Amino acid sequence: MIKLENIHKIYKLDKKHTLHALKGIDLHINKGEIFGVIGLSGAGKSTLIRIINMLETPTEGRVIVDNADITDYKESQLRSVRKQIGMIFQQFNLLSSLTVAKNVAFPLELDGCNSKEDIDKRVKELLKMVGLEDKADVYPAQLSGGQKQRVGIARALATNPKILLCDEATSALDPKTTSSILKLLCQLRDKLGLTIVIITHQLEVIKECCDRVAVIDEGLISEMGNTIDIFANPQKSLTRRLVSAVVRKDLNALLEYTKLSDTYKAGAKAWFELLFLGDKAEDPVIVEVATLLNVKIGIMSGQINRIQNQPLGVLVVSVEGDEDTIKRAYEELQKRVYRAHLVGYQVEEA
Numbered sequence: 001m002i003k004l005e006n007i008h009k010i011y012k013l014d015k016k017h018t019l020h021a022l023k024g025i026d027l028h029i030n031k032g033e034i035f036g037v038i039g040l041s042g043a044g045k046s047t048l049i050r051i052i053n054m055l056e057t058p059t060e061g062r063v064i065v066d067n068a069d070i071t072d073y074k075e076s077q078l079r080s081v082r083k084q085i086g087m088i089f090q091q092f093n094l095l096s097s098l099t100v101a102k103n104v105a106f107p108l109e110l111d112g113c114n115s116k117e118d119i120d121k122r123v124k125e126l127l128k129m130v131g132l133e134d135k136a137d138v139y140p141a142q143l144s145g146g147q148k149q150r151v152g153i154a155r156a157l158a159t160n161p162k163i164l165l166c167d168e169a170t171s172a173l174d175p176k177t178t179s180s181i182l183k184l185l186c187q188l189r190d191k192l193g194l195t196i197v198i199i200t201h202q203l204e205v206i207k208e209c210c211d212r213v214a215v216i217d218e219g220l221i222s223e224m225g226n227t228i229d230i231f232a233n234p235q236k237s238l239t240r241r242l243v244s245a246v247v248r249k250d251l252n253a254l255l256e257y258t259k260l261s262d263t264y265k266a267g268a269k270a271w272f273e274l275l276f277l278g279d280k281a282e283d284p285v286i287v288e289v290a291t292l293l294n295v296k297i298g299i300m301s302g303q304i305n306r307i308q309n310q311p312l313g314v315l316v317v318s319v320e321g322d323e324d325t326i327k328r329a330y331e332e333l334q335k336r337v338y339r340a341h342l343v344g345y346q347v348e349e350a
């Protein structure tokens with residue numbers, strides 16, 4: 001549905017200075033996919049998403065949407081392409097002087113639809129779709145953030161687009177509201193066959209609803225894959241850091257008051273982090289290894305994330321014993337879980 005080929009964007013800052021915001025992006029997004037782009041602030045995410053609907057012209061590279069190369073389209077041609085591409089924003093961008101219904105009707109009027117009856121019917125339909133039937137005559141100021149974004153979504157879908165672009169659409173919302181908006185996006189994808197691109201700096205958002213994700217770092221894609229793979233097996237240090245903040249929340253909290261050492265000392269407990277993926281999550285790994293080696297294994301923290309309907313479990317265990325026993329326990333654990341690694345040695349009592 002969307003193909004970006006070798007996209008560069010160089011902003012001219014003044015006569016002497018330029019800024020290379022995108023440095024050769026290649027991206028293929030499939031029809032009906034929810035595709036996430038994550039990166040730190042300034043990485044180039046907004047530039048990238050604005051290139052998909054040509055609100056920003058690439059300095060180099062090709063933009064192909066629904067099999068049409070739109071890179072060299074004139075403004076008049078782009079207008080009809082943009083009808084196929086809805087967009088929602090962090091700040092909702094609603095018109096405060098218009099009611100909810102009028103906000104949603106706005107793109108229909110722009111599109112030249114002048115039958116009041118048709119517009120009313122379509123607006124009703126759209127508001128129902130986003131769960132705001134009862135708010136038609138209310139002004140944006142009277143709505144919560146989540147409701148404002150629902151209006152934003154209804155407005156973005158007014159002209160029946162094939163693609164929905166979301167630029168930090170949930171970044172101004174609390175976690176619960178974020179979750180409800182993401183659920184709505186998933187439903188809309190299923191119901192309308194939309195292709196959705198989600199730009200965010202929050203991996204929580206990616207975790208909840210993206211099929212695939214690209215990590216963007218200083219204008220380049222540093223890592224890309226199925227969401228579950230990126231979470232279970234991140235390759236680059238930036239990705240690991242982002243993933244860690246979500247998947248390792250409990251362990252990180254624990255490590256704030258338990259200092260671990262990198263080297264073994266007599267009497268130390270070794271902490272291992274164990275990752276469980278899919279059906280492996282149900283094996284009695286801890287009991288097996290404890291029995292096999294006759295060691296004590298304690299559970300320090302545990303967390304299960306559901307990603308693309310698969311469980312990804314993270315368990316932190318401590319193993320007590322001499323260095324050799326700990327080494328053997330590590331080997332046995334590694335055989336039985338998706339991934340295991342040593343976090344460190346606890347020398348003193350926590």
Ligand SMILES: Nc1ncnc2c1ncn2[C@@H]1O[C@H](COP(=O)(O)OP(=O)(O)O)[C@@H](O)[C@H]1O
Nearest residue numbers: 011019021039040041042043044045046047048
């Ligand atoms: N219109 C512009 N003119 C000049 N520089 C810009 C413009 N838009 C963005 N930039 C710069 O390009 C880089 C990427 O910005 P942006 O795409 O907004 O990043 P993100 O959305 O990931 O935070 C930043 O360094 C930003 O300052």
Ligand SMILES: [Mg+2]
Nearest residue numbers: 045046047168
């Ligand atoms: Mg941005």
